[in-house]
Amino acid sequence: MAKALFHKHQRVFVGPVGTWALIEQVKPHWVKDVEEPIRVTYDCGLGRDFTTDELSAEQADSVEAGHWRVLRAKNKWQTIEECGGHPFPGTFPVVVTEAMDWGGWRVPAAEYDRDPHRIEAQARLLANSPRLLEIAEHLAALAGEDGDLPPALSELSRRAETVLKDINTSPAKRGGAGQSRAA
Template sequence: MAKAQFHKNQRVYVRPVGTWAVIERIVPQWVKDMDEPLRIHYDVGLGRDFAAKELETEEVSALSHLDPEMEEWHVVRVPNKWRSADECAGHPVPGTHPVVVTGSHEGGGWRVPGVEYDMTPDRVELQAKVIAAAPKMMVLLQRVADYARTNGENLPDELMNVAGDADMLLTGIMGPQA
């Protein structure tokens, strides 16, 4: 069952479009013989209804956390401009190099200079995979740190040390509020 997370006339940031809008209508999807709607969508006047995970409030709009549901970072392969596939047959995927897409458009993200890729292609491939997995790893670190804070008396010392390391990493990335 779904509950509305936003209300009519609330200002929200529409992530897929990259703009601010005001919720004009709340659109519940009802199913026969159910007391509550199955899903809730929001009409913000941009031509289609949006799900709650595609919207965020002004308070959340500052990057204070990474939501793995919305941060779909992934690795794409782009052709080498500086070498043909025959010239780099020893590379993990000859004729291409990785680009990590960190935005909603295929153009945004992380790239590496061709010379650097040629020197250590396996290292760059690993970097691309690690960067693409970063949002999910941050959520995992946060879960470990939160669990240790609430259940510290029941955890072995070694696991408390791991949780402390996770907390320090998060603080180094996000600041003291993490």
């Protein structure tokens, strides 16, 4: 007998194709008078159904389990007096996406000088992105598990699915530089 190891909307690596995909549908194959399905296949939207041994789940060190955080880097080009109007004079935010204190996102000094409050807010948003992604995945999975959601929650779930598809689709599959925005 078979049991489903993956669930709808879960991100998996599809070995035969060599790409990441979201499971669109879990397909159990039943036999009359048997309590459990004899096998389970998964529709990942790639043209055919895949078996459990062809798929693998994300590892623990994926985006969802990241250690993203905002660190302060010293501003080498301006004195504290020159940037006295900044939220943290003499420093700028660096979003670190690795367990060590390196690797991640930085902003050019000229861009930070234009609107430091906006850049600080963007840094906080980037640092919290893995947690927001996890919330969106749970919200999208909720709609797949329970079809009787209130309309407002159903709409949020649909929007979360749209955002997840945008995150998990490579730019080449989107048709180049044009990116869609979630409604």
